[in-house]
Amino acid sequence: MSDLHFYNSYTRQKEKFEPITPGHVGLYVCGPTVSGESHLGHARPYITFDVVNRYLKHLGYKVRYVRNITDAGHFEEEGREAEDKVAKKAQLERLEPMELVQKYTNLYHWGMHSFNCQDPSIEPTATGHIIEQINMIKTIIEKGYAYEVNGSVYFDVKKYAEKYPYGKLSGRILDDLLETTRDLEGQDEKRNKVDFALWKSAPPEHIMRWTSPWGEGFPGWHIECSAMSSKYLGETFDIHGGGMDLLFPHHESEIAQSTIVHGHAPVRYWMHNNMITINGKKMGKSYNNVIKLTELFSGNHPILQQAYHPMVVRFYILQTHYRSTLDFSNEALQASEKAFRRLWEAYEVLQKLQASGNAGAKDAALDEQVRTWCRECGEFMDDDFNTAKVIANLFEIAPVVNGIKGGQVAADALSADTLKLMLDTFRIYLEEVLGMQALQQQDNDKLDQVMALLIEMRKEARARKDFATSDQIRNKLAEAGVLLKDEKDGNMSYTIE
Numbered sequence: 001m002s003d004l005h006f007y008n009s010y011t012r013q014k015e016k017f018e019p020i021t022p023g024h025v026g027l028y029v030c031g032p033t034v035s036g037e038s039h040l041g042h043a044r045p046y047i048t049f050d051v052v053n054r055y056l057k058h059l060g061y062k063v064r065y066v067r068n069i070t071d072a073g074h075f076e077e078e079g080r081e082a083e084d085k086v087a088k089k090a091q092l093e094r095l096e097p098m099e100l101v102q103k104y105t106n107l108y109h110w111g112m113h114s115f116n117c118q119d120p121s122i123e124p125t126a127t128g129h130i131i132e133q134i135n136m137i138k139t140i141i142e143k144g145y146a147y148e149v150n151g152s153v154y155f156d157v158k159k160y161a162e163k164y165p166y167g168k169l170s171g172r173i174l175d176d177l178l179e180t181t182r183d184l185e186g187q188d189e190k191r192n193k194v195d196f197a198l199w200k201s202a203p204p205e206h207i208m209r210w211t212s213p214w215g216e217g218f219p220g221w222h223i224e225c226s227a228m229s230s231k232y233l234g235e236t237f238d239i240h241g242g243g244m245d246l247l248f249p250h251h252e253s254e255i256a257q258s259t260i261v262h263g264h265a266p267v268r269y270w271m272h273n274n275m276i277t278i279n280g281k282k283m284g285k286s287y288n289n290v291i292k293l294t295e296l297f298s299g300n301h302p303i304l305q306q307a308y309h310p311m312v313v314r315f316y317i318l319q320t321h322y323r324s325t326l327d328f329s330n331e332a333l334q335a336s337e338k339a340f341r342r343l344w345e346a347y348e349v350l351q352k353l354q355a356s357g358n359a360g361a362k363d364a365a366l367d368e369q370v371r372t373w374c375r376e377c378g379e380f381m382d383d384d385f386n387t388a389k390v391i392a393n394l395f396e397i398a399p400v401v402n403g404i405k406g407g408q409v410a411a412d413a414l415s416a417d418t419l420k421l422m423l424d425t426f427r428i429y430l431e432e433v434l435g436m437q438a439l440q441q442q443d444n445d446k447l448d449q450v451m452a453l454l455i456e457m458r459k460e461a462r463a464r465k466d467f468a469t470s471d472q473i474r475n476k477l478a479e480a481g482v483l484l485k486d487e488k489d490g491n492m493s494y495t496i497e
Contacts, residue, residue, distance in 0.1 A: 002378065003016070006384045006385060009247070009270040014383075014384060015269065020234075024063075025239065026239070027056070027064065027065045027237075028068075028229040028239070030067075031070060032069065035085040038107060038108045039290050039292045040276060043115065043317060044276050044322075045242060046112055047318065050118055051387060052239070054118065055385060065120040066233060067123055069108075071105070072127045072218055091207070097207055099460075101127075107293075116310070126219065132231055133224060133227045136226060136227050137153055140257060140261060143261075145160055151215035152199060152200050153198045153199040154198065155195055155253070157174070158191070160256050161174045169248075177193075198222075199212060199218070200217050202217045222254055225250070226257045230261075230266065237266070239268070240266075240267040242273075244274055254266065272323075274323050274324055274325050274326065275325060276317075276328055277326070278303065278327070309439055312337045313333070314435065315340040315434075316332065320388055321387070321388045322385060340439075343391075343398055343430065346397070349402065360415055361412075361413060361414050361415040361418060362410060362413050363414070367418050370397060373397050374422060377393055381433065394426065397422055397426075454477065458474065477494070
């Protein structure tokens with residue numbers, strides 16, 4: 001294995017990675033709340049941790065990558081009614097909650113496949129692990145760190161902080177939190193303002209509800225990840241990832257819950273990617289700058305000057321180190337598109353040049369410099385997954401490749417071994433580790449994914465006897481030159497005229 005070091009958010013320093021079990025890595029990343037469409041802000045963490053997963057596997061580790069789906073219980077802790085986001089959106093869209101969840105889970109998967117993100121090893125859902133969550137809550141109550149009020153259960157943060165370093169991950173100080181946390185409607189049943197919900201009592205009108213020892217209700221957001229991560233990765237696992245927006249209260253709460261249940265900290269290394277801003281502003285509904293992935297790929301948003309290919313967006317994100325802020329603008333995306341095309345063209349030229357070198361290099365200095373650039377790519381990835389520096393080195397190599405093609409650099413200036421090393425470097429780092437694909441190849445993959453989604457939507461419409469929607473999907477596709485065919489086994493296929 002290599003000498004991999006990366007930044008641990010918990011200790012606030014770079015540390016050498018030493019897995020709990022040699023040769024194996026347990027990686028947990030907080031997945032989306034599927035109450036709406038995925039947007040640009042979701043792209044960064046999932047692309048970032050896709051690269052982490054890819055590089056760990058490149059190093060030879062067997063990775064169990066767990067990324068959950070939050071399909072219940074993600075309410076705003078300080079919201080007026082602490083409403084479940086999924087249940088609320090289901091009512092607005094006049095859908096069954098699980099129907100809404102399936103709709104947005106499908107869209108999320110479509111977006112991730114468009115970005116060429118590899119599927120996780122396990123993708124558990126919150127609703128599929130209610131029993132595990134209830135059992136954890138019961139343990140926390142038995143150990144004296146949670147209390148029940150009116151059918152809701154809250155974690156006693158103040159008591160926890162008497163023994164454990166609450167706030168270490170996020171840098172929050174409990175006394176400051178006690179002073180600054182707002183008094184909100186529905187919060188008076190807590191012992192302290194900072195206590196967070198492990199279980200919420202469901203009012204009569206609440207759709208998503210489960211039976212528990214404390215009455216009918218639904219789980220708090222934080223307990224879900226503690227239950228699912230420990231079930232599939234153990235009481236202590238290697239890496240927990242997510243966006244910096246999850247440091248507090250989500251990840252801080254996970255640490256507290258799991259520490260009480262298991263008697264020790266749940267995670268060895270915490271990793272957090274920084275945020276994406278848009279033209280210098282934080283993304284938010286008030287700024288009207290939340291760009292959904294469907295809008296990003298189609299260009300159908302007031303901020304966008306054009307549609308942006310998923311591979312261009314992926315490349316743009318990886319050109320900046322994951323812990324640095326990334327500002328989105330049309331100019332930056334357009335520059336990334338040109339840069340990526342240049343780099344991929346150099347890769348294609350390399351594939352044709354691989355046999356043109358000779359045993360010895362005529363330009364020894366250039367030959368050695370190219371080998372250094374290639375070797376450094378692995379060193380940069382070992383230094384906190386620095387994709388920005390890897391891409392910079394690939395851009396150093398590209399002019400040499402183009403120079404050989406154009407005749408400015410002699411065809412035999414480099415040795416055959418160096419040409420092979422260049423090709424291997426592009427293949428490994430550009431394609432395998434960074435997960436980039438040729439734009440044309442990605443377009444074909446994207447079409448297959450879109451068609452799979454539309455076919456699934458048509459199947460769902462027919463299953464609920466909504467033949468108007470089913471026919472509309474088929475007819476609209478026919479107008480676009482795509483013919484759907486119903487097979488005898490109930491499946492569907494398509495052909496393009």
